[in-house]
Amino acid sequence: MAIFDSFNSPTPRPSRRVEERRLSAQATRERAARLAAERSHPEHFNNNDEVNYPDRPFIGSYSKSLRHDAVGDPEPVSYGSLLRAMQSRDPGDFEEILQPSGAVKLTNPQAGLAFELAGPDPQAVTLPPAPRFDSKLTAAEMGELYWMALARDVPFISYASEAGTANSIIERAIRSLTTEFPSFGGTTPVTAQNLFRGIYAGEQVGPYVSQFLWKGNSDPRKPDGQGRDADEGFITYGAQVIDQKQWTVKGFPVLGAAADYLTQFPAWLAVQNGRDDRGKDQFDMTQRRFIRNLRDGANFVHFDQVVNAFLNAAFLLLSEPLGNQLAGMGASRPQVDKEFPCDQGNPYDPPGTAGDSRTQSGLFTFGPTHLLQLLGEVSGRAGRAVWWQKWGVHRRLRPEEYGGRVDNHLSGRRTYPLDTSILTSLSTGVLSPYFSERWGSFLLPQAYPEGSPTHPAYASGHAVVAGACATLLKAWFDESTPIENPLMSNADGTALVAYTGADATQMTVGGELNKLAGNIALFRNAAGVHWRTDYSEGLPLGERVALGLLQELSLTFNEDDAFFQLTRFDGTPVRIFDGQVEPG
16 A cells, blocks of 8 residues: 555655666666767768769759659759758758659658667768769679669579570679679679679578578477478467468569569659559469569568568577477477577576576566567667668669669760760670660669659668668577578479588578578669668668667666677677677
8 A cells, every 4th residue: 555655645755775776777878878979970971973963963863753854864953952951951841842743752851860769879870972973883783783683583593504504694694793893892703602692791601592581490299381390481470470482573574564664764754753653563473482583582672671581580590499490300399499599698598508597587688579679679770870871961863763874875865974884784795685675775674663762772771770680680699500401492482492502501590690681682682772882881880770779778787797799790799798899
C-alpha cells in the first residue's frame, strides 16, 4: 500500500534508492550525450557538379521528378527550388519545390535534418565527394552497369563456363571491364570469380550470393521437405518460417513481357518528369525460386525494407542446432543447443567461456530480443545519416539519368562532357553489338518499371543500412565460425545444390555477413539504380553509424566485463566497451 500511496501523495518523497537510480540514469544519459558532442562534426564536400558545367546547368546532378526540358536536362528554376529548400531548411520551402503536375513525390528530403537521441547525429558522419560527372571513374562505373544489365539473366552457377565461351556476355564483360574500364572500382584483373562482386573481406569467397540469402535452418523435428534440412531454405521464425524462395520476375527475352524498362526515350523522359510507373512488374508465377541471377537479386531488393535480410540472418544464426549446418542430425535441440556462438564479450554466451554465466541467460540484454531491437534501431539511424548525404550534400544523379545523357550524345540530340571511354565502348567497342540491336537506344535498361526511386544516388540507402546491420551482427556473433556445407542455387532457382569450389572450406560467418551486405547493395546496381561507389562508400558509412550506437550503448549495461568486438570492413578489429572504441 505504501508504494501506491507514494504515487498518490501530493508531495511524494522518493526513497534514497529511487533517487540514486534517477540520478544515475541522468548521469548515464549525460555521459552518452558527451560522447556524441565530442565527436567532431566533419565538413561536408561534394564534387561541385552543380557548378562545373555552366553551359549545361545541373546536368551532373539528380533531378528526377523535377521539371526537365525536351531532352531531359533539368530545368534550372525547378532545380533551384530544391536548392532553396535544402539551404533554408524551412518546411514551407519544401512544399514549394517545383515539380511537373502529377509527378511522383520526392522521397523524404527532410530526413537528414532530424536529430538523433542515440548514436551519431545524421550530420556527424560524411562521405568523400562522389566521382564527377565528366570523370573516367564515372564512365567506368557506367560501363559495369551496362554489363550488369546485359548479364541479368545469366545464372551465377554458369559464370565459370560462360567465361570460357567465346563472345558470351560473361566473357565480354570480363574483357571489357579489364581493358576498357579498369578503373571501375572492382578487383582487377576481372575473372569469373570476382565479376560484379564487392571488394570487402569474404565477398569474393564462395558463391556470389551469401549463404544467408539461400540457406534455411535444419531441424530434425520437421518432416523432410518442410524444414528438416538447410537446403530446403526455410528459416525458423519461432513457430513460423520464412521461405528463402521468392516470386521473381520474367527475364529477357520473354514474349509479351517487358523484362527491362525505360529503354525507349519517350518513356524515359516521362519518368524523369515524374510519371509513376510503379507496380507494372511482370512476375513469373510458375513457381517460387531461390535467387539464381542478378535479376532475381534485383527483384529481392525492389520490395524489401533492407533490414529484412538481416533479421533473417539473425534468426538463422539464433536457431541453427548443433550439427553440420545442412541436415537435422543427432539429438541437439534447435534454439537451445546453438551451432553459431556469440562473441566472447557476450556475458551469457558462448557456453564454457570465462564470461559465461553459471545461473543466467540473456534476453533483453545480450539476448535475442536485444539483437532484434538493435537491428531495427540502427536501420533508421543509418538511413537518416545517408539521407543527409543524398539530399543535403551530394545530390548525385542516378545511372538512368546519366544513361539519358549518353543516349542524347550518341543520338545527336545534345552534347555533354562525357568521358570518351563509355562513348567508344558503346559505339565501336565491346559494348557496341548490344544496345541498338536489343533495345534500340543507349539508355541504361532498368529492372524496375519506374526506374530509380525519387531521391539522389549517393550513397545507396540499401548499402548504408546493410553496412550498419552487418556490423551489428558481426558484433553479436563469433565471426570466425566456419560456414559448413555451403550451398548455391541451381540454374533455374528451383533447388539448392552443394557448392564444391576450391574455397568451400574458407567461408565464415563474418565473411558471409560482409557478402550479405554487399549483395543487398550491389543487387541495386544490378537493377540499374545505383553506382559502384554508392556501395563501396555506403557500407563503411553504415558501419560508422553502428559503431557510434554500440559505443553509447556500452555505457548502459549492468553485466560485468561485457563488450562488443568485430572486424571492420577494412579489416581492422575493434573492441567496444564502457564508451570506448579501441583496436581489438
